[in-house]
Amino acid sequence: MEIASKYESQKVEKHWYDYWMSNGYFHSTPDEREPYTIVIPPPNVTGVLHMGHMLNNTIQDVLIRRARLMGKNACWVPGTDHASIATEAKVVAKLKEQGIDKADLTREEFLKHAWDWTDEYGGVILEQLKKLGCSCDWDRTKFTLDDNMSASVIKVFVDLFEKGLIYRGFRMVNWDPEAQTTLSDEEVIHEEKQGLLYYLEYQIEGSDEKVTIATTRPETILGDTAICINPNDERYTHLKGKKAIVPLSGRAIPIIEDEYVDIEFGTGCLKVTPAHDVNDKTLGEKHNLEVIDIFNANATLNHHGLHYEGKDRFVVRKEISKELEEKGFLVKTETHLNKVGTSERTKAVIEPRLSDQWFLKMEKLAEPAIKAVLETGDVKLFPKKFENTYRHWMENVRDWNISRQLWWGQQIPAYYYGEGADDFVVAERKEEALEKAIAKTGNKALSAADLKQDEDALDTWFSSWLWPISVFNGILEPENKEIEYYYPTNDLVTGPDILFFWVARMIVSGYEYRDEKPFQNVYLTGLVRDKQRRKMSKSLGNSPDALGLINEYGADGVRVGLLLSAAAGNDLMFDEALCQQGKNFANKIWNGFRLVQGWEVADLPQPEASKLGLEWYNAKFNQTLLEIEDHFSKYRISDALMAIYKLVWDDYSSWLLEIVKPAYQQPIDKTTFDAVIVIFENNLKLLHPFMPFLTEEIWQHIAERTPEEALVIAKWPEATAIDEALISGFDFAAEVIAGVRTIRKQKNIPMKEYLELSVLNEGAIAKDWDAVITKLTNVSEISYVAEAVDGALSFRVKSNEYFIPISGAIDVDAEIKKIEEELKYTKGFLKSVEKKLSNERFVSNAPEQVIEIEHKKKADAEAKIETLEKSLASLK
16 A cells, blocks of 8 residues: 555544444453453433543543453443433423423423434434544443333332332432422532621511521521520520511511520521421421421422512522511621532522432442442552542442432332322332232222322432443343453543542442442543633633544544643643644654655665664663553553653654664665564554554554454563663663764754764773764764873763864864853852852751752762863863
8 A cells, every 4th residue: 555645634544443343343242351341431312522521531442452452352331321410401492492391291202302302412422432533342332221221220229129228208308490300419519609698687576676687598588487596595585485577478486496506606596497408407397397388399489489479589589688678677788608509410509498209328338339449449549549539428428319300211110009108119010019009008909000100210320320230231130141251340430520429339339239349440530621720611612622623633643632631630731732742743653654664675784783773672662561561550541651652752763763774765674674664563552552543554554464463453562571781771872972963063063974983981881882873973983092082072971981073173262262161151050059068057957859969960060070171171
C-alpha cells in the first residue's frame, strides 16, 4: 500500500473500526484464558457524548486493549441506563410541546411515548463511543429496562422484602417539585444561599401579649400547629398551657414545651410545622400535633394556603412577607446564610414532605461492603484518598428511599387488595400476588381484578446497583457459565461523584447476591474542568463539542490530549491545545514511519554506530516497559502514556533514527533496517491502547497481515533484563554530543563542516561510544590527549575534558571577550553561594536538602570556572 503524505484520521478511523468489528475482535466468550472484565458505567439513555464520558471511556479502552494484547480474554460490557427522572422529564417536555399533558394519559399510553423517545434517541451515545475507538463487546449491549434486567430488579426487590429489609413507611422525604418525585438523601445537593430571617409576632390568645418567632420560610406559617418553648426558659414560664394565634389565618395553636428548643438561639420560641420540616415532624409525633400540609405536589399552595392557593411557594414568600409587614406581624428581617437542598437532577429546591414510601434498610447490608474496602482491601480505591469519603458515607448510611413517583422505570411489585396500611402483598408476578393475597386473607373469592399494583417506580440506582451481576444474568441464573467466568469483574472506572450512589451500592449488592466483591479495583477519575477550573457544563458554554474535537484532531489526538492532563483522581484542566499536541504526536509517528519506509535497503555490513544504537534502544525500551507496567499497576494511566510519549518522541525519533539513518542518498544495511522495523512494531504495541487507529494503520502498512496478525490482537512485549551499563553509557555520550552541538550552534559552525575532537582524562577512557559520537556530531576523528589543547574551545562531561580546535572558524578576540564575561558572571555567582554557606544562621536553620542544593551549585560553579579558565588560556 502506498503511504499517504500525511495521516488522514477520519478516513483511517472508519476503515479500521469497521475492520475490527467485522472480524469480531471485541467479542468475548468464556474459554480457557484468564478473563479481564470491565462493565461500563451506563450513561443515560438520552445522553450525548461529553468530555467526562470521553475521559472515562478512553481510560477504560486503554485498559481493555492492553489486557487484550496481554493475551487475556478481554470483555468490556457496554450499555445504557434508563435514567428515570431525566428521561421522564424529557418525555413530559416533548408531550407538552405537542399539547399533551401527562396527567391526561394512562400509564400504558405514557410508556409508549417514553419507549418511542428511547428508540429515537437512546443509544446515540454508544454510537458516538465507537468514534472514540471504544472496543466494547457490542453484542453484549444492555439497557437497564431490558426484560431480563427488569426481571432481575423485581426478583431482588421481592427477595429483600421477604428478608424483612424492604418496608413501606410514612416518612419525611426529599420532594423534587419539578420532577414531582421523592429523592434519596444522596440525590440532594446542599448549597449555601443568602436569604432572609423573618421575625414574626404571634399574639397570645386572650391577651395583648405577643411572642416573636424567627423563620426563613414565612409562607409555612399557614401550616403551623404549635409554638414550642424550652421548659427551663424563665422568660416564657407564664405561657405554659396557653395558645397563640397564627398570623393571617387566625388559627389558635397550642404552646408546647420541649428541651429540643435551644434557649440561646434566636428568640427561644420555635414555630412547629410538622408537615414541612423533619425536626418539626419528630416534635409533632411526640406531642400528638395536627399535621397540615400546605403544598401541592408542584410546590404551589393548596387550600390551606388561604388566598394564596395556586401560587408558587417563592411567589408566596414575597407576597406574604409584604402582607405580614402591612398588617403589623413582621417585626424585622435580617440577612441569613443557610443551606438549601437542591435536586441533583432538576436543580429545583427540595421540599421536605410527608409521604408513604418504600425504604431499604442499609445498616446490615453495608457491613460487608465496609469491610471489603476499609479492612480486607478486597476492593481497592484509586486514589486511596477516597477511602475517607467512602468510610464517612458507609458508616453513617441511612435507609435508602427506593420508590419514585414516576412511570418510567421498574414498577414496584407490591399489590394492594384493601385500604388498610398492611393490605398488600409483594410478588414477582400478578398471578403469584393473587395466590399470596388469598393465603394472607383467607378470601378465596379474590380475583386478579381486585389487585391494584403500586403506582410508583423504583429508583434508577436500584437497577444499576445490580449492573455487574445482571449484565451476566447472575440474578435470574446465579450459576450460569458467564457469571461464573466473568464475575467478579476486574476494574471499574468512574467519577468520584457517584462513589456512593453507584460504586458503594454495587459492592453491597455483590456481597448480598454473590457473596463476593463485584470488582477488584475502582479507578476514580477527576472531573473535566476548563482552564479556569470551572466544571464543564452546557449552561456555561465551556464544554467543547466532543465529536467536533474528534473531527478536528482525530480520535487518537483527542485521547492523547485528554490523558496527558488526567492525573488519577485529580480534576483535569482541559485545554484544546493538548488535543493539538496529541495530533502533533500522531504526525510525528507517521512521519517517522514514512522516513524509515523511504530508505533503500542493501546487503551491507552493519555500521558500529547502528549496532550500538540498537542495543541501547532495546535496553531503554525494556526500562520504559517496566516503568509503564508500574504506572498501570497504580492506575497512573497519564504517567504511563507520558513514559511512552518520551520513549517514542525522544529516544526513538530524536536519537535512534538519527543514529541509524544512512548518509544522504545512500542505502541502509538490511540488518539495521530489519531491527528498526521490529523496534517500531514494539513501539506500536505500547502505543496501541492509547492510539488504536494510527497504530493499526501503520502496522498494516509495514507488512501484509492476515486478520489473525492484526495489531489489535498482537502480543504485548515482554520485558527482559535491563542493561544499565548501556543506558548510562549512552547518557554520557549524549552529553558529549550536546556539548559539540552547542559549540557548533554558538559559533555558527555548519553541520556539514567537519570538526576535530580531542579528549583529556587522566584515568582510563572508555571509547565504546565513539562511533555514535562521531556520527551525530560530524567530527572527522576523536583523538585522546595527555594535556590540554591550545587554541581550542572546550567543555567538560564529568571527568572528561573535550577540545575542539577552532582554526579559522571563529573570531578569536570576540570569543575571548565572551568567555571573560561568562567567567566574571560565574565567579560572582560562586561568591554569592559561598557567602550563603558561610552564614551560620542560614546553615543551622535551612533544611538539609536546601544545604545540599547550595553545595552542588558551588561545585558546579567551580568546575565551570576551571573549564572557562582553561578555554581562555588556550585562546590567548
